[in-house]
Structure formats: C-alpha cells, structure tokens
Amino acid sequence: MVAHSVLLDFTVSANVIADLEKRSNLKSAIANVLGEHFIGLKPLTESNIDGSLLILYTGPRGSLITVRGYKEGLVTLNIEYFKQDDEEALLTFEQWRYLEADVAMALNSQRSKCLPPVRRGTIYDLYLTLSDERLLEYDIDKLVFEARSPYQKVQIVHSKSLGNLLVLDELQNMSEADLIYTETLMQRGKENYAGKEIVILGGGDGGLLWELLKEKPKYVTMLEIDDVVMKACSQHMRSICGDCLDKRKGDNYEIIVGDCVKALAHMIEEGRQFDYVFGDLTDIPISTTPHGDAWDFIRLILNSSVKVLKPTGKYMTHGNGASCPESLKMYEEVLSQLCIPVTFAKDRAFVPSFFEDWIFYQVSLK
Amino acid sequence: MVAHSVLLDFTVSANVIADLEKRSNLKSAIANVLGEHFIGLKPLTESNIDGSLLILYTGPRGSLITVRGYKEGLVTLNIEYFKQDDEEALLTFEQWRYLEADVAMALNSQRSKCLPPVRRGTIYDLYLTLSDERLLEYDIDKLVFEARSPYQKVQIVHSKSLGNLLVLDELQNMSEADLIYTETLMQRGKENYAGKEIVILGGGDGGLLWELLKEKPKYVTMLEIDDVVMKACSQHMRSICGDCLDKRKGDNYEIIVGDCVKALAHMIEEGRQFDYVFGDLTDIPISTTPHGDAWDFIRLILNSSVKVLKPTGKYMTHGNGASCPESLKMYEEVLSQLCIPVTFAKDRAFVPSFFEDWIFYQVSLK
Numbered sequence: 001m002v003a004h005s006v007l008l009d010f011t012v013s014a015n016v017i018a019d020l021e022k023r024s025n026l027k028s029a030i031a032n033v034l035g036e037h038f039i040g041l042k043p044l045t046e047s048n049i050d051g052s053l054l055i056l057y058t059g060p061r062g063s064l065i066t067v068r069g070y071k072e073g074l075v076t077l078n079i080e081y082f083k084q085d086d087e088e089a090l091l092t093f094e095q096w097r098y099l100e101a102d103v104a105m106a107l108n109s110q111r112s113k114c115l116p117p118v119r120r121g122t123i124y125d126l127y128l129t130l131s132d133e134r135l136l137e138y139d140i141d142k143l144v145f146e147a148r149s150p151y152q153k154v155q156i157v158h159s160k161s162l163g164n165l166l167v168l169d170e171l172q173n174m175s176e177a178d179l180i181y182t183e184t185l186m187q188r189g190k191e192n193y194a195g196k197e198i199v200i201l202g203g204g205d206g207g208l209l210w211e212l213l214k215e216k217p218k219y220v221t222m223l224e225i226d227d228v229v230m231k232a233c234s235q236h237m238r239s240i241c242g243d244c245l246d247k248r249k250g251d252n253y254e255i256i257v258g259d260c261v262k263a264l265a266h267m268i269e270e271g272r273q274f275d276y277v278f279g280d281l282t283d284i285p286i287s288t289t290p291h292g293d294a295w296d297f298i299r300l301i302l303n304s305s306v307k308v309l310k311p312t313g314k315y316m317t318h319g320n321g322a323s324c325p326e327s328l329k330m331y332e333e334v335l336s337q338l339c340i341p342v343t344f345a346k347d348r349a350f351v352p353s354f355f356e357d358w359i360f361y362q363v364s365l366k
Numbered sequence: 367m368v369a370h371s372v373l374l375d376f377t378v379s380a381n382v383i384a385d386l387e388k389r390s391n392l393k394s395a396i397a398n399v400l401g402e403h404f405i406g407l408k409p410l411t412e413s414n415i416d417g418s419l420l421i422l423y424t425g426p427r428g429s430l431i432t433v434r435g436y437k438e439g440l441v442t443l444n445i446e447y448f449k450q451d452d453e454e455a456l457l458t459f460e461q462w463r464y465l466e467a468d469v470a471m472a473l474n475s476q477r478s479k480c481l482p483p484v485r486r487g488t489i490y491d492l493y494l495t496l497s498d499e500r501l502l503e504y505d506i507d508k509l510v511f512e513a514r515s516p517y518q519k520v521q522i523v524h525s526k527s528l529g530n531l532l533v534l535d536e537l538q539n540m541s542e543a544d545l546i547y548t549e550t551l552m553q554r555g556k557e558n559y560a561g562k563e564i565v566i567l568g569g570g571d572g573g574l575l576w577e578l579l580k581e582k583p584k585y586v587t588m589l590e591i592d593d594v595v596m597k598a599c600s601q602h603m604r605s606i607c608g609d610c611l612d613k614r615k616g617d618n619y620e621i622i623v624g625d626c627v628k629a630l631a632h633m634i635e636e637g638r639q640f641d642y643v644f645g646d647l648t649d650i651p652i653s654t655t656p657h658g659d660a661w662d663f664i665r666l667i668l669n670s671s672v673k674v675l676k677p678t679g680k681y682m683t684h685g686n687g688a689s690c691p692e693s694l695k696m697y698e699e700v701l702s703q704l705c706i707p708v709t710f711a712k713d714r715a716f717v718p719s720f721f722e723d724w725i726f727y728q729v730s731l732k
Binding site (some may be wrong): 001002003005006009011044045047049050051052054058062064066068070072073075077078080082084093103111113115118120121122124126127129130132133134135136139161168170174236239245322350352355356359 | 367368369371373375410411413414416417418420422424428430432434438439440442444448450468477479481482484486487489491493495496498499500501502503504505526527536571623649688689715716718721722723
C-alpha cells in the first residue's frame with residue numbers, strides 16, 4: 001500500500017495568472033482538460049493565496065487534484081491518490097504524458113514537465129539522496145532484512161541492478177556491486193598487506209575484512225560496535241563478506257564487538273603498533289564548519305589512530321562524495337592539525353550504489 | 367524562479383485515521399507541530415475524501431501545506447511555495463529533517479520519509495528518468511544551449527559531475543563523461559576499422575564519427591537529419607566530437623544532412639556495400655508489444671541496413687538499459703525475423719550520464 005503523488009508543472013506567461021479575465025479563461029481551460037482525463041472530477045474548493053490561484057478537485061479513486069497558478073507564470077498540478085498493492089496505477093506512464101501535453105496546450109505553455117509518480121509509504125526507502133542532497137530513485141523491489149539495533153536502523157534491501165544493499169538509518173552503505181569501494185579503500189595492488197598487522201575501525205559489513213584476508217595479513221583486529229549489522233550481513237551479504245563474519249575469531253583475525261574508541265585507548269596504553277589502521281566508520285559530515293559532535297568524533301578517531309601506527313604505518317579511510325569539496329577541504333584541514341604531523345594522498349572511484357565518485361584518503365606519518 | 371514541493375510521509379496505525387476521536391487528536395497534534403515550524407500558519411479548509419482526511423493550511427511566503435490522512439494508515443504532508451532565485455529556501459535541509467522528526471513523534475509514526483525539495487519550473491530539466499522510469503536528479507547548474515529544431519527540442523545543459531550534457535526532448539543523450547558509450551558501441555580494441563567503409567545512421571553528437579576517424583577508416587558516411595543538434599554539439603561538446611562537425615566533408619568522411627531512410631534506399635538501389643553500419647538513432651522503444659511506429663522504424667532501419675552490408679560486414683547499435691529485459695528480448699526477436707538471416711553478440715557498459723548499464727548489439731550476416 002502506497003500513495004502516489006504525480007507532479008506536473010507548466011511555465012506560462014505571467015499575465016495569464018495576474019490578469020483576472022485571463023485567469024477566468026485559464027480556470028475553465030484547466031477544468032475542461034482535467035474533466036477529459038479524470039472521470040467524475042468534482043471541484044472541491046478554490047482560493048487565492050498571496051495573489052496565486054489555488055483550485056482543488058477530487059477525482060477517481062479518492063484522488064486529490066491540486067492546481068496552483070503562481071503569478072510569476074508557473075502552474076503546478078499535483079495528483080495524489082492511494083494505491084493498494086493489487087491495484088493498477090491511476091494512469092499509465094503514457095497517459096500521464098498525454099495529460100501533460102493536453103494541459104500544456106490548454107495553457108499555451110512553452111515548457112512543461114511531468115515527473116514519474118513519487119511513491120510514498122513504502123516499507124523500504126525507494127528514494128535515497130546523494131551526498132549533495134540530490135534525489136535518486138533506486139530499483140529496490142524487496143525488503144530482505146530489517147531491525148532496529150541499539151545504534152541504528154539496519155535494513156538490507158534488494159536492488160534489481162545492485163543486488164542486496166545495506167542501508168543504515170536511511171543511508172545507502174554498501175551493495176553487492178561495490179567491490180570497487182573496498183578495493184579503492186584498501187588500494188588493492190598498490191599496498192602490500194602480506195604479513196602485516198592491521199586494525200579495522202567499524203567495517204561491520206565485513207567487506208573490508210574479507211578482502212584483506214585474501215592478501216595474507218599477519219593479523220587483523222576488527223572493532224565493530226553493531227552486532228546486528230554483522231549478523232545481517234553475514235546472512236544476506238555473503239558475496240561481500242564471505243564467511244568471515246560467521247565467527248568472532250579466525251586463524252589470523254579477530255572481531256571485537258564494542259566501542260572502538262575505548263579499544264583504541266586501550267591499545268595506546270599498551271603501546272601497541274600496527275602497519276595499517278582503517279577508518280571504516282561514518283562518512284565525513286556535510287556541514288558548513290568543522291565543528292560539532294560528528295567532527296569531534298572524527299578528530300578523536302584520527303588522533304587515536306595515528307598513535308597506534310608504526311612509523312611506516314598508514315591510516316586508510318573513505319572521505320565523501322567528490323561533489324562535496326567543502327567538506328573534503330575541512331577534513332584535510334583537520335588532518336593538518338593532528339597531534340602527530342601527517343601527510344596524505346587521495347584516490348577516487350565511482351561507487352555503483354552511491355551513484356557518484358567517492359574520495360578515499362591514505363594518511364602517513366611525516 | 368521555481369516552486370519547491372517538499373513531500374513527507376508518515377506510516378501510522380490505521381485506527382488513528384479511521385477512529386473519529388483519535389482522528390480529532392491527530393488533527394490537533396498536527397496543527398500544533400506545524401504551528402511550531404511555520405510562523406503564521408492558518409487553516410484554509412478541511413474535508414473528507416472517501417474516508418480519508420484532508421486539511422489545508424497556508425503558511426509563510428504563500429506556502430500551501432496539504433495534509434492527507436489515508437484510512438489505511440498513511441499521512442502525507444506536502445508543502446509547496448514559490449521561491450525567487452535570490453531567496454533562501456523556506457527551511458534548510460536540516461530543518462526539514464527536524465520537522466519530519468517532530469511530526470513523526472506527534473503521530474507516533476514508526477516509519478517516515480522526507481524527500482529533498484522537488485524544484486519545479488526550472489528552465490532546464492533537473493529530473494531525468496532512467497529507462498525503467500525511475501526518477502533521478504541531475505546536478506545540472508546551467509542551460510548552455512536551447513533551440514527547437516524541426517525534429518526535436520535540443521538542449522545542452524551543464525552538469526557539475528558530467529560536464530556538458532546533450533538532452534533531446536527531455537531525454538539524456540550524451541555527456542562529456544560518456545566516452546565509454548562510444549567505445550562500447552564501436553567495440554574499440556575488438557573491431558578493426560583501419561581501411562574500412564562505414565555508414566553512421568544518426569550520430570548527430572559527432573562522438574562516434576570523431577572516435578572512428580581516429581582508427582583510420584577508408585571512408586565514413588554519416589547520415590544525420592538534425593543540423594541543429596550538430597551545430598550545438600560542434601560548439602558546446604567539443605571534447606566529444608572534436609572538430610569533425612565543423613565542416614560537412616573531410617578527407618575521409620562526409621556528413622549528409624537528411625533522412626537516413628531515403629539515403630539508405632538510394633544506397634541499396636546503387637548496390638553499395640559497407641564494412642560497418644552504425645545504428646546511432648533512437649533507443650529501442652519501451653513497450654509491451656513490438657508494434658507501433660517506433661518498432662516499424664526499427665525494423666525498416668534494420669532491414670535496410672543489412673542490405674548494404676558486405677557479407678563480412680557488421681551492424682553495430684545501442685539497445686537499451688539492462689533494466690528493460692522485455693524490450694531487449696523484443697528487439698532480439700525482431701533481429702531473428704529480418705529479411706536476411708543474422709546472428710548477434712551483445713556487450714554492456716555502465717554509461718555515466720544514464721546512471722545505468724546499457725546494452726549494445728553487434729549484428730553479423732549468417
């Protein structure tokens with residue numbers, strides 16, 4: 001069960017709305033053309049808001065049809081109705097385009113647009129946003145898993161093009177089509193992990209651990225707080241994590257379920273040193289200044305991580321979308337102000353489930 | 367100048383809407399929380415449509431706030447207002463999320479969603495659709511060129527991530543980031559074009575001609591109907607087409623502006639034969655049956671093209687999105703019923719400006 005909202009808009013001459021006689025013609029023209037497309041169309045109410053026109057109609061299947069004529073020269077037409085799973089849509093895609101064409105002709109509109117129906121109330125999110133807040137509709141056709149852990153809402157949904165997709169608090173995290181993400185994060189082919197000691201902060205989907213284990217490291221310690229994520233991925237994302245999340249300890253790895261900040265503090269106390277630390281936690285925040293809890297957490301993680309690196313060690317992490325240069329710049333400023341001086345390199349890759357280029361950092365001690 | 371529509375929805379228990387006393391509580395809860403977020407909120411009208419609740423408010427800056435409570439257990443909240451170019455948005459992205467959280471709490475909603483504002487009335491399309499009719503917002507920030515040719519609406523817009531993007535009748539066609547499209551269409555590295563005779567049907571963006579010329583063919587004849595497209599691309603898509611569209615004739619190529627069907631018929635009459643024919647015209651139609659004008663055109667083009675192929679020749683073309691297996695299957699059935707028997711191979715590539723995997727066909731005579 002979902003509600004469908006279909007949004008159309010039409011650019012018209014401003015005087016069509018502003019001039020009262022023309023407005024009256026416009027109103028009959030709209031009523032006529034809507035009457036042709038919607039059987040049983042009934043006017044509900046009409047009003048004037050700040051000089052803009054508002055007309056409401058009810059149509060078939062309890063649909064509400066809202067027409068607004070803005071005095072600047074824009075008419076919007078919204079149709080919203082409730083659709084049961086076994087019901088057909090009110091109009092086909094083609095019929096919506098005919099409606100658009102007919103209204104455009106009736107309004108003498110020079111530019112019009114009809115968006116595909118926005119589906120509302122689905123049990124999984126069909127619409128996820130890119131890092132620059134753009135809207136993107138995924139081809140999700142099934143909710144595979146859902147649970148609320150103590151830390152976040154954990155969903156695994158199935159996408160027709162991406163396979164299973166892990167979604168944490170409505171944020172797309174990792175899909176079965178995203179090997180390039182892990183390979184760019186670890187700089188496969190450029191870094192040598194054989195015989196190395198490694199820490200992963202986060203990494204609950206198991207993808208990074210699974211790929212690192214293929215490179216014969218000496219030992220990998222993974223610090224992940226959310227057991228629900230690991231169990232879900234172990235069951236539903238096996239093409240990503242293999243069997244590495246099935247048990248807490250293997251020949252050359254261990255998964256510690258808990259707060260990585262505390263574990264890092266303990267490692268610093270013990271004077272432990274690693275070849276690689278991976279920051280596979282939340283993304284760099286999108287904000288106007290590098291302040292607030294999220295940035296404090298990033299600084300804390302970075303300052304703790306560099307303290308457990310061998311002098312030749314590296315801190316590897318993902319940044320954010322290439323479309324957010326301001327946030328990336330703030331992150332680089334944070335890097336330049338750590339308790340231990342560092343240098344960094346960057347790489348980028350198009351991540352299929354993110355639908356955008358992503359930036360990855362490789363941080364070395366100076 | 368654009369109108370912004372912000373769509374929120376909230377899943378609630380069905381009895382919250384169906385039970386009249388509960389519905390009355392719900393109404394006051396909504397009025398309270400909206401009053402906190404929108405200064406000067408005023409009730410406009412209230413109604414009952416097929417057992418679902420409708421409440422309209424007007425808010426700041428002439429905004430219209432529509433609340434619908436569907437008896438099945440879904441509340442939609444739509445806010446629409448007009449925004450001048452120099453005005454701030456009514457609420458920031460963060461403030462919309464706070465509104466969502468507050469309404470969700472007031473409604474005791476277990477699942478809610480707030481879409482980024484849909485911008486309506488822009489001079490270029492921000493929203494283009496994928497081949498399976500999914501909605502996608504592009505990062506378009508500038509209209510570079512616009513004209514209406516005798517055949518179609520021709521626009522070149524600038525995308526922050528893709529560079530310039532050719533849009534024909536609201537359909538994304540080719541961007542400066544799409545070399546992979548041309549390379550997969552021509553099977554670069556797998557086909558040898560040196561010394562070959564080639565026909566391009568369509569190809570107005572010039573990308574295919576430009577890349578083919580790099581492979582030292584004997585002669586390329588391009589048949590494109592729309593001079594407006596070629597002039598626009600020649601000026602604004604030079605990273606795609608180089609200078610090959612600047613003139614109609616080069617040492618080893620010619621561009622004939624006109625109907626390729628007539629030109630092909632003429633070539634058949636003359637008994638001309640080519641090593642390669644490229645179908646770089648419209649996509650395979652998305653339809654339920656392989657009938658109608660669009661499919662007839664495809665059959666006509668295919669039957670004409672195979673008649674001008676040398677026995678060793680190939681017909682190369684783009685199909686459609688990998689997400690449309692039904693349409694691709696219909697196309698393959700059309701291939702199996704041509705006037706001359708053929709076999710075909712397929713390849714696929716993720717095309718950046720299409721945001722999806724695209725299928726390409728290589729057709730050989732049996």
